[in-house]
Amino acid sequence: MASNELAASSVQAKAGTLFWQMLHAETKKLTRRKGVMAFTIVGTVGAIVITFAILEIYHLSDPLKYTSIGGISGFDKVIAILGQVAIIPASILGTTAGSQDMESGVIRDLIVTGRSRTSIFFLRLQGAVVVWLIPLIIAFLIGLAVVYGLAGGNKEPSIALAAGGALYCAGVSLVYVITAAGLASLFGTRGPAIAIMIGWTFVIEAILVNVSVLGPIRDVFLTTAITSLSPAANRARHLQAVGLSPSLLEDYVVIVAWPLIMNVLGWFRGYRLEA
Amino acid sequence: MSMGTSSLAISTDGLTKRFGERVAVNSVDLKVRTGTAFGLLGPNGAGKTTLIRMLVGLAHPTEGSIEVLGNAIPAQKLAALSMVGAIVEEPRFHPFLSGRENLEIVASLRSRLAMSNIDHALERVGLAQRSADKVGGYSLGMRQRLGIARCLLVDPRLMILDEPMNGLDPPGILEIRALIKSLVDEGKTVLLSSHLLDEVEKTCDEVAILSHGSILASGSLDSILSGTGEKFTLRTSSDREVEKLLRVHEFVSGVESDGTALHISLKGNEVGFDSLVAVIAREIIGNGIDIYEISQDRVSLESRFFEVTADAGQSALGI
Numbered sequence: 001m002a003s004n005e006l007a008a009s010s011v012q013a014k015a016g017t018l019f020w021q022m023l024h025a026e027t028k029k030l031t032r033r034k035g036v037m038a039f040t041i042v043g044t045v046g047a048i049v050i051t052f053a054i055l056e057i058y059h060l061s062d063p064l065k066y067t068s069i070g071g072i073s074g075f076d077k078v079i080a081i082l083g084q085v086a087i088i089p090a091s092i093l094g095t096t097a098g099s100q101d102m103e104s105g106v107i108r109d110l111i112v113t114g115r116s117r118t119s120i121f122f123l124r125l126q127g128a129v130v131v132w133l134i135p136l137i138i139a140f141l142i143g144l145a146v147v148y149g150l151a152g153g154n155k156e157p158s159i160a161l162a163a164g165g166a167l168y169c170a171g172v173s174l175v176y177v178i179t180a181a182g183l184a185s186l187f188g189t190r191g192p193a194i195a196i197m198i199g200w201t202f203v204i205e206a207i208l209v210n211v212s213v214l215g216p217i218r219d220v221f222l223t224t225a226i227t228s229l230s231p232a233a234n235r236a237r238h239l240q241a242v243g244l245s246p247s248l249l250e251d252y253v254v255i256v257a258w259p260l261i262m263n264v265l266g267w268f269r270g271y272r273l274e275a
Numbered sequence: 276m277s278m279g280t281s282s283l284a285i286s287t288d289g290l291t292k293r294f295g296e297r298v299a300v301n302s303v304d305l306k307v308r309t310g311t312a313f314g315l316l317g318p319n320g321a322g323k324t325t326l327i328r329m330l331v332g333l334a335h336p337t338e339g340s341i342e343v344l345g346n347a348i349p350a351q352k353l354a355a356l357s358m359v360g361a362i363v364e365e366p367r368f369h370p371f372l373s374g375r376e377n378l379e380i381v382a383s384l385r386s387r388l389a390m391s392n393i394d395h396a397l398e399r400v401g402l403a404q405r406s407a408d409k410v411g412g413y414s415l416g417m418r419q420r421l422g423i424a425r426c427l428l429v430d431p432r433l434m435i436l437d438e439p440m441n442g443l444d445p446p447g448i449l450e451i452r453a454l455i456k457s458l459v460d461e462g463k464t465v466l467l468s469s470h471l472l473d474e475v476e477k478t479c480d481e482v483a484i485l486s487h488g489s490i491l492a493s494g495s496l497d498s499i500l501s502g503t504g505e506k507f508t509l510r511t512s513s514d515r516e517v518e519k520l521l522r523v524h525e526f527v528s529g530v531e532s533d534g535t536a537l538h539i540s541l542k543g544n545e546v547g548f549d550s551l552v553a554v555i556a557r558e559i560i561g562n563g564i565d566i567y568e569i570s571q572d573r574v575s576l577e578s579r580f581f582e583v584t585a586d587a588g589q590s591a592l593g594i
Contacts, residue, residue, distance in 0.1 A: 018383075021390065025383035032372055105367030106380070109425065112331045112363065113384040114356030120384070274334040 026127030029100060036096050040132070043089030044139035047081045052146045070147045071154025075165060078143035079231060082136065082169035090132060090173040091197040094180025095190045097128035098266060102188040107273070121267050125181055132177045133170065140166055164231045171255075172226050176201075178259040179222070185266025212243055219246040225254035283342070284309045284433045284464035285330060290339035292325050292488075299325040301488035302339065307466055307481070309432075312459045314479035314496075315468040316580055322488040323468045324364055327437050330466075331361045344432055357385070360426025361435040366418050370411030374402055374421050377410055382428050389428040396424040401450065415442030423451065434458060437468045452478050476576040486584045500579055505548045506572035509555075510536040512565040520558060526551055538572070 031037055052074070058066040067073070101107040101124070110120050148156055157165070176197070184193035205221045208214060218224055224244055228251045246254075285307035292300040300322045307313045317323045328334040330341060332352045341348040346355035368377045375393060382389035397403045400420040410418065419442055426434050436455075440448050455465050455478050469475050475482060476496065483493040492499055511517050514537050521527045521539060529540040541551050552569065559566055 017387065021383045021387065025380045028376060029369060029372070029380065032369075032376065034371075100369065104369050106369055106377075108333055108363055108367065109381055110384060111333055112356060112359070112361045113381060114332070114353040114359075115384045116353075274328070 022123055023126055023130065026123050027131050030093065030097055030127060030131045033096060033100075036093060037131075040089045040093050041135050044082065044086050044135040045142065047085050048078065048139045048143045048146075051077060051081060052143075052150075056150070068150055068152025068154050070149060070151035070156070072157055073154060074143075074147040074150070075157040075161070078140065078147060079165050079169065082139055082143070083172045083226070083230060086136065086139075086169070086173050087176045087201060088198060090176040091180040091201070092194055093132055094128055094177040095184035095193040095197060097124050097131075097177075098181035098184030099188060099190040099193060102185070102270075102273075103190060107270075117271050117273070118267065121185065121270050124185070125178060125263070128177050128181050129174060132173065136170060136173055140169055161231060168229065168231055175222070175226070175255055175259055179262045182259060182262030182264075182266035186262065186269050188269070209244070216244075216246075218244055219250050220254055220257075222254060222258045225251040229255075282308055284311075284344055285313075285466065286342040287326075287330075288340050290326070290329060290341060291337050292322075292329060292334060293337045298488050300329070300336075303485075303488070303490055305483060305490065305493070307464060309464050310459065310462050311481050312455055312465045312467060312479040314475035314482040315466060315485060316470070316472065316475055316482055316576075317468075317485035318584060319470070321485040323485055324437055325488075326485070327361070327363055327435055327466075327468060331356060331359065331363065331435060333363060357429065358432040359435065360423075360429060360431035360433075361437075362419075362422040362426060362439060363435070363437050365415075365438070365441065366422025366425065368410040368413075368418065368421065371409060373407050373409055374413070374417075374424075375406040377421065378425055378428060381425050385429050388430075392428050392430065396427040399427055399454070400424045416444060416447050419443055419451075420447070423454065431463065433464045433466070435466045435468075438470070439467065440469065440471055440474055448474070472575075472577045472580055482576070484580060484583050491583045496576070500574050500576060506538060506540050506574075507548075507552060508536050508538055508568065508570050508572055509566070510568040511559060512567070516562070516564060517559055520562060521555065524555075527555075536568070 052069055055066070055069040055077075059069055101110060101120075107120075111117060144162060147162075180193065180197045183197060184190055187193045201223060205223045209218050209221055209224060211218075224246060228244075228246050229248075283306055285305060287303055287305045290300055290303040290305070291298065303322075303326060305326070315323050315326070325334060329336050330343060330348065332349050335349070343355040344358050346352075348355055368374075369380070372380070375397065378393045378396065379390065382393055394403070397406045400423050402417065402420050402424060405413070405417065410421065413421065419439060423436070423439060426436070434455075439451055439455075443451060452474070455467065458465055459480075467475060467479060479496060481493075481495050482499050484491045484499070509517065514532055517537060518530050518532060521530050521537075526542050527539060528542045531538045539555075541548065548571070556566060556569065
């Protein structure tokens with residue numbers, strides 16, 4: 001290998017190592033926050049374990065009245081927990097990741113390293129994604145083990161449906177992690193960002209989606225697009241009940257637009273910030 | 276005196292920062308030579324921190340240019356700041372992380388070398404034993420030390436320290452003063468912003484006095500202390516005769532007697548204070564007068580600072 005090729009590969013290796021070093025440090029900022037991590041684990045792994053444990057107790061106490069907890073109905077519960085309930089810990093983790101450097105004032109010392117504000121901003125997002133995905137994957141695997149292992153006489157979901165469910169849960173929760181991180185970067189503080197994320201998602205959108213006079217305006221709600229794409233059949237029926245039927249393209253545009261807009265605003269605030 | 280850019284750790288030209296109508300930094304030309312401890316003095320609101328924030332890329336100048344270690348800011352920020360350690364205002368940390376983990380966060384953005392320097396930096400500021408403790412439990416003085424350790428991660432050529440003595444107890448101040456001196460001895464440049472005039476006088480070789488966003492005086496500590504001239508006290512066998520002899524010299528700006536000694540003021544002169552005193556001494560002795568005492572009147576930085584800033588305040592008020 002020529003010396004310049006060796007040098008180039010060495011630079012690439014160093015850059016790669018530095019990236020992992022930065023990412024590791026970034027994840028540490030989140031994993032060391034005991035409250036946030038406890039809530040994240042309880043909202044994902046804990047929610048799956050507790051839900052199925054309770055259902056299994058019911059099933060064991062009266063198998064005729066309560067069917068096996070696995071199969072398609074169990075799969076729907078996994079999707080409901082990790083695609084809906086997990087939005088709350090996802091939002092909390094995202095807002096924490098997006099705001100903690102500014103809230104603590106450490107952002108100043110990060111900028112003084114000479115790294116661009118853009119790279120610091122994206123590193124924050126990457127850290128949040130990594131920290132979120134680990135408990136989410138564990139929770140989903142536990143859910144799948146129950147769905148297939150304790151299906152009993154219930155019909156099991158196909159591998160394609162299970163894979164689609166995995167993508168859906170990961171996608172939905174990541175959209176909320178990233179949107180929350182962008183919103184928190186815009187505010188620079190965690191409290192208001194959490195209040196807006198959860199208030200908007202679970203109160204305002206939940207109310208407005210049922211106000212039929214708003215018509216197709218409701219298609220731009222993130223929860224509408226996410227519900228529309230859900231592999232759980234019962235959720236799609238809910239949209240039809242309130243008179244909404246957004247196209248697949250509309251769903252994807254809405255799902256991309258929310259995190260994108262929030263993060264462009266958050267990045268711009270960080271870019272212009274006179275720390 | 277002109278200085279080549281390479282001999283300057285910091286060079287600003289016409290640096291200005293406005294917040295709306297308010298001018299925080301007004302056309303500042305700051306030159307900090309490499310290998311010096313440079314004190315940036317000024318009352319609260321003088322523009323010291325705004326100036327520092329622009330030097331390290333935290334704030335954007337409205338006008339003017341900045342070079343740090345020969346690199347333009349903000350165009351070559353990464354190259355410049357990779358050799359700079361800075362504390363701006365008070366050092367901030369994540370309270371839920373340990374001292375070591377906080378250093379790791381910044382070191383990870385710097386380089387692998389910075390990661391390997393963490394232990395050394397903690398030892399140098401005397402925090403090695405407490406590095407595993409959460410920063411939330413640190414005293415202000417410990418956080419100042421940790422802030423300095425964070426600056427040392429990159430083995431910096433330039434350290435910018437904004438009020439580094441805040442919160443330190445007297446032994447801590449002595450340690451940090453010794454640390455700054457040792458850094459300068461190693462050839463590093465230290466820009467020290469402080470309102471502790473005595474501290475700057477003990478630590479720095481050169482100073483600039485900033486007020487209302489403008490530099491009022493800048494140069495070596497000796498030249499700042501001497502101001503427009505220097506003073507000395509003279510006791511002779513015939514003070515009245517000496518007074519007559521000295522008044523004819525252009526470089527003597529004033530002679531006052533308090534009844535026991537003469538207090539002589541000299542104008543600034545290229546020949547230098549020592550040479551002028553030698554000329555005077557030779558003349559007195561040549562006239563058959565005995566000299567009992569010659570001593571230089573040392574002006575404190577504090578009195579010089581108030582003199583300079585008071586003049587500026589009067590100018591600003593049109594007095």
